[in-house]
Amino acid sequence: QDHLITATQLSRDDIEAVLDRARAVADDPAAYADRHAGTVLALCFFEPSTRTRMSFDSAAKRLGIDTIDMGDVDSSSVSKGESLSDTVRVIEGYADALVLRHPSEGAATLAAENVSVPVVNAGDGAGQHPSQTLLDLHTIRENHGLDDLTVGIMGDLKYGRTVHSLASALTNFDVNQHFISPPSLRLPRSVRFDLHETGAQVREHEDLDDVIEDLDVLYVTRIQKERFPDENEYHRVAGEYRIDADTLEAAPDHLSVMHPLPRVDEIAPDVDKTDHARYFEQAHNGIPVRMALLDTLLENADPDADEGIEVDR
Ligand code: CP
Incomplete structure (x- = not known):
C-alpha cells in the first residue's frame, strides 16, 4: 500500500x-x-x-x-x-x-x-x-525552477516539521541550503544525519545578513511555542528572527519569501505588499x-x- x-x-x-x-x-x-x-x-x-x-x-x-x-x-x-x-x-x-x-x-x-x-x-x-513540502516545492518550481538555487531556511529548525521535510526533499535537487537560527534551535541530529547521508552540506548561520544577498528563496518559520518543554526557553528566542520590508532591501529583487503559515510576528505585514511575498500563493x-x-x-x-x-x- x-x-x-x-x-x-x-x-x-x-x-x-x-x-x-x-x-x-x-x-x-x-x-x-x-x-x-x-x-x-x-x-x-x-x-x-x-x-x-x-x-x-x-x-x-x-x-x-x-x-x-x-x-x-x-x-x-x-x-x-x-x-x-x-x-x-x-x-x-x-x-x-x-x-x-x-x-x-x-x-x-x-x-x-x-x-x-x-x-x-x-x-x-x-x-x-511531507505534503506541505510538496506544495512548497511546487511554489519554488513555479517561481524559480528547482535546480541551481540557493535557499535559506530560517527560524525554528529544531521543532519545525515543515523544515525537516523540506530540507530533506531539497537534497534531490541542485540546491545550496543555508540554515539560519539561534544556536538552541538548530536542526536536530536525526535531520542532520539524513542530510549528511545524501552528501548535502549543512551550512549554519545565526545572522540572516550573512547570506541574504545570495538567496533565491527565504523560507521563514514560526517558533513552535507548543513544542517547547520550558516556556522560558521559548521567550528567550521568540521574536529574534523577524523580517520586515527593510530587512529585504539587501535581498536580490527576485527573492521569494515563503512561510508555511500560520505566522505570528516573524514576517511583518509590510512584506505582504512587496514582490517578495509568496506565502499566500504557497498556501x-x-x-x-x-x-x-x-x-x-x-x-x-x-x-x-x-x-x-x-x-x-
Ligand atoms: N502549514 C500548515 O500546516 O498549516 P496548518 O497548521 O494550518 O494546517
Whole structure:
C-alpha cells in the first residue's frame, strides 16, 4: 500500500511526478472533477490546523471524493482513552484513505502499520510534514525552477516539521541550503544525519545578513511555542528572527519569501505588499498539489488502474 509518511522517502522522480500532475490539475481542474466519485477520505486531526485540514477537504471534494472528519479530539472517542491504532483501524473501515495529524513523532508510521488504506502524514509532532513540502516545492518550481538555487531556511529548525521535510526533499535537487537560527534551535541530529547521508552540506548561520544577498528563496518559520518543554526557553528566542520590508532591501529583487503559515510576528505585514511575498500563493497551492497527491495515491491503491506513480511503499 502506498503512503506518504516522510519526505526522506521521496525521490526526485516521485516529486516531479506529483508536481507535474499538480501543474496539470491547475491548468485544467475540470478534467479532474469527479475522478474519484464514490470514494471517501477521512480527516483525522489530533492537533489544530487550518490550511492542511481545509485544503485536503477542498482538494478531495474537487476530485469528487467525500470527506469525513474525526472532529476535535474532545468530541471523538480519543477523549475516552482510545488508542491511535484502534482509532485508525476503525476509521479504515469508513474510508479509502486517511489524512492524519498527531502531536507524536512516528504517529503516521504507526497508523500506516495498522491499516490497509493509504495514509498521508499531515504533521507528526516535530517530525515531518511531507505534503506541505510538496506544495512548497511546487511554489519554488513555479517561481524559480528547482535546480541551481540557493535557499535559506530560517527560524525554528529544531521543532519545525515543515523544515525537516523540506530540507530533506531539497537534497534531490541542485540546491545550496543555508540554515539560519539561534544556536538552541538548530536542526536536530536525526535531520542532520539524513542530510549528511545524501552528501548535502549543512551550512549554519545565526545572522540572516550573512547570506541574504545570495538567496533565491527565504523560507521563514514560526517558533513552535507548543513544542517547547520550558516556556522560558521559548521567550528567550521568540521574536529574534523577524523580517520586515527593510530587512529585504539587501535581498536580490527576485527573492521569494515563503512561510508555511500560520505566522505570528516573524514576517511583518509590510512584506505582504512587496514582490517578495509568496506565502499566500504557497498556501493556495495546497489545492492543486493535494489534488495531485490524492489522485496519485488513490490511483495506485486501485488494483484495476493501469498506470500509477510510486509515492512511497
Ligand atoms: N502549514 C500548515 O500546516 O498549516 P496548518 O497548521 O494550518 O494546517
